[in-house]
Amino acid sequence: MSAIPVHRDQGAMPELLLVVNRISKRFGGLQALSDVSFGICKGDIYGLIGPNGAGKTTLFNVLTSLYQPEMGTANFMGHQLTRLKPHEIAQVGIARTFQNIRLFANLSAIENVMIGRHVRTRAGVLGAVLRNRATLEEERAIEQRAYELLEYVGIADRANDIARSLSYGDQRRLEIARALATEPTLLALDEPAAGMNPSETVVLRQLIEKIRNDGVTVLLIEHDMKLVMGLCNRVLVLEYGRVLAEGKPSEVQRDPRVIEAYLGKGAAGQAGAAVAAPASDIAARQSTGASHSNQGRHDS
Amino acid sequence: MSTLASVRTPVPPRVWLGIVLVGAVLAILPFLLGMVGQSWIRTLNFALIYVMLALGLNVVVGFAGLLDLGYIAFYGVGAYVWAMLASPHFGLHLPFWVILPLGFVLAAIAGALLGAPCLKLRGDYLAIVTLGFGEIVRIFLNNLDAPVNITNGPQGINRIDTFRVGEFAFGRTQELFGFRITGPEKYYYLLLFLTIVIVVICARLQHSRIGRAWEAIREDEIAAKAMGINTRNIKLLAFAMGASFGGIAGCMFASMQGFVSPESFSLTESIAVLCMVVLGGMGNIPGVILGALLLSVFPELLRAVVVPLQQTLFGDVILDPEGIRMLLFGFALVLVMIFRPEGLWPSALRRRELRAAKEGA
Numbered sequence: 111m112s113a114i115p116v117h118r119d120q121g122a123m124p125e126l127l128l129v130v131n132r133i134s135k136r137f138g139g140l141q142a143l144s145d146v147s148f149g150i151c152k153g154d155i156y157g158l159i160g161p162n163g164a165g166k167t168t169l170f171n172v173l174t175s176l177y178q179p180e181m182g183t184a185n186f187m188g189h190q191l192t193r194l195k196p197h198e199i200a201q202v203g204i205a206r207t208f209q210n211i212r213l214f215a216n217l218s219a220i221e222n223v224m225i226g227r228h229v230r231t232r233a234g235v236l237g238a239v240l241r242n243r244a245t246l247e248e249e250r251a252i253e254q255r256a257y258e259l260l261e262y263v264g265i266a267d268r269a270n271d272i273a274r275s276l277s278y279g280d281q282r283r284l285e286i287a288r289a290l291a292t293e294p295t296l297l298a299l300d301e302p303a304a305g306m307n308p309s310e311t312v313v314l315r316q317l318i319e320k321i322r323n324d325g326v327t328v329l330l331i332e333h334d335m336k337l338v339m340g341l342c343n344r345v346l347v348l349e350y351g352r353v354l355a356e357g358k359p360s361e362v363q364r365d366p367r368v369i370e371a372y373l374g375k376g377a378a379g380q381a382g383a384a385v386a387a388p389a390s391d392i393a394a395r396q397s398t399g400a401s402h403s404n405q406g407r408h409d410s
Numbered sequence: 411m412s413t414l415a416s417v418r419t420p421v422p423p424r425v426w427l428g429i430v431l432v433g434a435v436l437a438i439l440p441f442l443l444g445m446v447g448q449s450w451i452r453t454l455n456f457a458l459i460y461v462m463l464a465l466g467l468n469v470v471v472g473f474a475g476l477l478d479l480g481y482i483a484f485y486g487v488g489a490y491v492w493a494m495l496a497s498p499h500f501g502l503h504l505p506f507w508v509i510l511p512l513g514f515v516l517a518a519i520a521g522a523l524l525g526a527p528c529l530k531l532r533g534d535y536l537a538i539v540t541l542g543f544g545e546i547v548r549i550f551l552n553n554l555d556a557p558v559n560i561t562n563g564p565q566g567i568n569r570i571d572t573f574r575v576g577e578f579a580f581g582r583t584q585e586l587f588g589f590r591i592t593g594p595e596k597y598y599y600l601l602l603f604l605t606i607v608i609v610v611i612c613a614r615l616q617h618s619r620i621g622r623a624w625e626a627i628r629e630d631e632i633a634a635k636a637m638g639i640n641t642r643n644i645k646l647l648a649f650a651m652g653a654s655f656g657g658i659a660g661c662m663f664a665s666m667q668g669f670v671s672p673e674s675f676s677l678t679e680s681i682a683v684l685c686m687v688v689l690g691g692m693g694n695i696p697g698v699i700l701g702a703l704l705l706s707v708f709p710e711l712l713r714a715v716v717v718p719l720q721q722t723l724f725g726d727v728i729l730d731p732e733g734i735r736m737l738l739f740g741f742a743l744v745l746v747m748i749f750r751p752e753g754l755w756p757s758a759l760r761r762r763e764l765r766a767a768k769e770g771a
Contacts, residue, residue, distance in 0.1 A: 235615065
């Protein structure tokens with residue numbers, strides 16, 4: 111199969127953070143992922159796109175050990191991710207958000223972020239009961255850091271509000287703050303812009319850039335093509351669990367297979383026109399075309 | 411950072427005043443009750459034991475959200491540890507500072523042993539498995555008299571040593587500083603002390619890294635895992651911590667009663683303790699204490715009221731207080747579940763959750 115070689119055309123060889131090699135995952139009769147390979151470098155904002163049901167979230171779940179793949183490896187800074195337990199993933203430096211927000215809904219915003227500090231703090235039962243100075247200091251630091259992170263994502267004024275009561279966009283940002291609390295090297299965002307209005311999306315985009323500039327590599331699943339093409343420096347396109355294309359956004363956008371996947375066969379025939387199509391055009395059609403490509407999937 | 415300060419709620423002076431008042435009442439309570447009758451002090455002592463049990467179960471059910479229907483087994487473990495190590499049954503008379511920690515540790519181990527096979531279970535399934543575990547322990551206690559007599563079977567173990575610190579025996583009446591102080595009165599202070607220790611431990615655990623991890627598991631286990639929480643260990647810790655408080659309560663029960671038998675550790679007891687937790691308000695320490703006090707004192711009050719009342723009204727006892735007790739008990743539970751499903755004194759968290767559920771429905 112087409113194991114996509116990890117290559118970068120920049121002069122200096124950037125440091126590889128995550129190397130995914132020929133991952134396959136099957137659910138009963140459904141081959142959710144087959145032979146998926148790619149690499150993420152330090153400092154990337156790496157986009158993961160594809161029609162609904164292409165296997166993007168499955169890939170996320172494999173990388174975070176929620177699923178065990180039948181085949182393949184994922185090496186993250188010397189750790190074999192497939193051998194780790196889900197809770198060890200955060201330990202080695204990968205934090206994630208969920209497509210259908212999974213906050214601790216009845217806890218306050220700051221408590222949510224404080225739970226994110228769990229993996230980087232130590233206090234056990236004895237410390238909690240005795241309340242010795244180390245524990246109290248750690249507790250203060252946890253709260254301090256949690257508050258800073260809420261400020262960082264811009265919802266510090268909602269610190270004491272119940273997560274459930276926050277607006278949709280704020281919940282998404284709270285999830286990012288909670289993930290950042292684990293001090294990740296790689297932040298994996300599963301459709302962070304879903305359900306956001308355009309102005310919220312702009313803020314989100316700035317936030318993701320800020321996170322990257324502060325040294326956290328970002329892996330991004332997103333349907334908002336404008337966001338992906340503008341934000342990511344590298345994009346992987348999945349379809350039916352296979353890698354369709356990988357490369358710079360501008361290259362991927364011109365790839366006839368990608369255009370076909372998103373716009374259908376006819377469009378691929380008029381490749382010349384599609385090459386000229388701006389990203390926003392693809393995005394606009396994609397939102398209506400998603401259901402079509404789904405139907406195509408059932409037919410096949 | 412004014413917002414930060416409001417996150418950690420400071421204790422207002424009103425609360426401190428309340429604490430002092432409650433402390434004063436608690437300090438003289440046995441003497442007040444003693445004027446009514448010594449039996450009321452015993453009732454109070456049992457109420458305190460139930461408070462310990464309810465607080466222990468609250469760690470598992472309220473904090474970590476794991477439904478445990480076999481909790482009374484740990485009470486049994488604690489009681490039998492004391493009974494076997496401080497009675498003529500084996501001829502052992504170990505001091506309390508050996509037995510009490512041992513009861514604590516063995517109950518905690520039993521808790522972890524129960525927890526281990528239940529890690530992947532939730533809700534109804536977890537309830538059934540823990541229920542089975544509770545029954546297994548009781549049946550073991552009932553049948554371990556042959557071939558080697560360990561628990562003395564259904565007859566139970568009697569003539570158990572009282573709690574004794576040096577020459578100071580808690581079971582006996584004695585003169586102290588010119589006061590005549592009875593066994594139950596002494597036990598009251600001992601139990602009160604242990605209860606306060608457990609309350610402090612629970613409250614501190616709740617507002618700690620561990621307590622937050624329990625909350626996280628209760629709210630969303632997958633998200634908790636993704637945040638790097640080792641859900642297996644944290645769940646086992648909840649089972650063990652909860653069980654250990656049950657073990658302490660069991661030790662106190664055995665030493666106070668001087669007699670233990672398997673029938674004290676039946677399923678109905680497990681359910682009674684669970685009712686205390688649910689009725690009072692899962693996850694909220696004051697609520698759980700309230701629930702335990704109400705449900706343990708109420709039947710005795712009823713017993714004291716129903717018989718004389720019927721005698722004056724009808725000249726005869728028509729309704730057996732035991733029978734009415736269960737009837738009223740059930741009725742009270744139904745009323746609470748209809749009008750205050752979050753419990754009498756719920757935690758803010760539980761209130762929010764149920765309100766949201768209602769809005770969603």
